[in-house]
Amino acid sequence: MGIKQATSKKVITREEWEKKLNDVKIRKEDMNKLVMNFLVTEGYVEAAEKFRMESGTEHIDLATITDRMAVKKAVQSGNVEDAIEKVNDLNPEILDTNPQLFFHLQQQRLIELIRNGKVEEALEFAQEELAPRGEENQSFLEELERTVALLAFEDVSNCPVGELLDISQRLKTASEVNAAILTSQSHEKDPKLPSLLKMLLWAQNQLDEKAAYPRITDIPTATLEDPAV
Numbered sequence: 308m309g310i311k312q313a314t315s316k317k318v319i320t321r322e323e324w325e326k327k328l329n330d331v332k333i334r335k336e337d338m339n340k341l342v343m344n345f346l347v348t349e350g351y352v353e354a355a356e357k358f359r360m361e362s363g364t365e366h367i368d369l370a371t372i373t374d375r376m377a378v379k380k381a382v383q384s385g386n387v388e389d390a391i392e393k394v395n396d397l398n399p400e401i402l403d404t405n406p407q408l409f410f411h412l413q414q415q416r417l418i419e420l421i422r423n424g425k426v427e428e429a430l431e432f433a434q435e436e437l438a439p440r441g442e443e444n445q446s447f448l449e450e451l452e453r454t455v456a457l458l459a460f461e462d463v464s465n466c467p468v469g470e471l472l473d474i475s476q477r478l479k480t481a482s483e484v485n486a487a488i489l490t491s492q493s494h495e496k497d498p499k500l501p502s503l504l505k506m507l508l509w510a511q512n513q514l515d516e517k518a519a520y521p522r523i524t525d526i527p528t529a530t531l532e533d534p535a536v
Contacts, residue, residue, distance in 0.1 A: 319520040382481035
């Protein structure tokens, strides 16, 4: 009969842990930049302006956020032609230098035509606008074939590619456009804050194996929970 090996973890009290946290100095300016980065990247115009005034964080061009959000909203609403026009008004090079993004926008236009029951128009659009791009790129061709397959089903709930008609597909395309515009404006395409939170969770999971310590279990409030001993 085997004897179970007891593994003892180092226990760090709340007092010790809080002392360690207090020893880490983070400048308020850096925290403010982190918050502003999130608001700008995610497109919260009013909140960004209010936060800029309250915190004194460096000036930001709110017009660029408003324009970018107008593009994102157009895609999310299914107005893809309007979105393409707005992107070209912002910077024609975005679509000229990103064939994958342009294809995905055209694919979304095709999806919207199918959604609205415009079968003949959808087939014509697929043949004239998307098929030539599919000839040049195998992955584009496969995506085009998946999209056109929607036309073969009267009841899309039975269609194996029915998820293309979900709102999540619009959101995916909108996020791709948003990232491309941010990149063209020399801005990070993803906010830093969610990445830092993922790093926090990863670090806690690593530490869990070695010690009992006051961990953050409620991320929104950042409340420390006493170590289980």
